[in-house]
Amino acid sequence: MSRLKGFISQLFAPASSTEASSDEALLALYREGDGAAFEILYARHRQGLYRFLLGLSGRAELAEEVYQETWLSLIRSGSQPHGRATFRTWLYQIARNRLIDHWRKHGVHQPLHDSYDEQAHALPDDTTDPEQLLSLSRDSQRLEAALQALPADQREVFLLRAYSDLDLPQIATLTETPLETVKSRLRYAQQKLRRLLAEEVLT
C-alpha cells in the first residue's frame, strides 16, 4: 500500500519536487536508477564534506583522496543508511572512517584517538566582547593555522558543526563520544579559536 502511494505521489509530483526531497529519498531514487537524484545529492554535500576533510587532515592531497574514496564507495556499495542514521551522518561517518583507515595504513599517528584532557587545554576566554569578535582575522592562512592549532578531537567536532551542519547529538553518535564531551569540545574549540584569531588581529 505504501509503495502504491509512493508510486502515485511520484507520478503526479512536479519535477521540482525531486530537488526538495530529503537526502534519504534522493539516495533511494538513485538506487532505483535515477541518475539525476545523485547529482542533487552530490551538489548538496560536496563542499561541506571536502572542507571537513581538508580541515581534519590538514593536507589537500589527502583530503582529495579520501573525498574521492568516500563518494566512490557510496556509489558502489548499493547500501542505505542503517537504523536511525541520516544520510548526512552516514556520509561523514564513511569519510571519517576512510581517513582513519588511511592514517592507520600509512602508520600515521591517529590524533583522533588520543586521550585528551579537555580541562587542561581550556584557557580563560577573555574575548567575549562583541566588538572584538567582529575583528577576527579574515586571513585564510591564519584561520587555517588557528584551526590546526586545535587538538584533533576539538577540531573534528568544530569542523563537523561548521561544515556538515550536524547537530550535537548526531556528532556524538558519529564520533561515538558522550554528548557532554562533544559539547565541551566544541566550547573549548570556539574559545581557543576566538582567542587565537583575536590575538592575531591585535598583534
Next chain:
Amino acid sequence: MTDAKHTPNRTLEHYREQATGEPPAHLDALILAAARSAVPAPKPGLWQRWLRACQQPRWQVAFASLVGIALMLSLVQRTPEQVPSYDFAPAAPVAKQEAEAAPPALARSLNAPAGALSAPAPAAPMAESAAPAQAESFSADMADEAKASKRAAAPVKSLDEQLREVLRLEKTGHPQAADKLLADLHKRFPNENLSARLKELQKN
C-alpha cells in the same frame, strides 16, 4: 566560561563565511561520471519481467510445456462422442418402451438418419404420414435417453425384417417356427396389424 549553546556561534559563522575550500573540478567530474556509469537499471515492471523470463530458454521450455498440457486437456475434454451406427446400435429398455408407446411416425424417426445422435429404437412399424418436423423434435428429445441406455440394450431386428423372416420360414417349410415367431410379434406389438403388414410384404 561561556556555553556554546548560549553564546552566538560567531566563530562557527566566521569560519563558514571565510571558508574557501572547494573540491577540484576534475574530482567532481570523476565522481559524477562514476555515479552515472553505476546507475542501476530501473527496476522493470511485472509485465517486463515476465517478458524477459519468456526470453530465457529454461522458461521458454516451461511455458511451452504448460501450454502444451493445457491444449491437450482442452482437446481431450472437447472430443465429441463417437456417433453410434444406428443400424447396429443397441436399444435401451427405456427407449424401447417409449418407442413402443410412440406413434409409428415418431418411432420411425428414431431409426432415421436425421437423428444421427440417437440410438436406434426397437423395431417400430413404418409410417408414412408423420410430419418431418415433429419427428425431428421427438428424435432430439429421445436422443439423450436412448444414448444413456444404448449399452444396456440388446440388438433387435426391425418389425419388417422379422415379418420377412416369418415369410421366409413359411416358404422354406417351417410353418411352426413361422407361427411361433408371429405369435411373439403379436405379443411384442399388440397394437400393430401384423396380418395386414404381412400381406403387404408378401405383395412386395
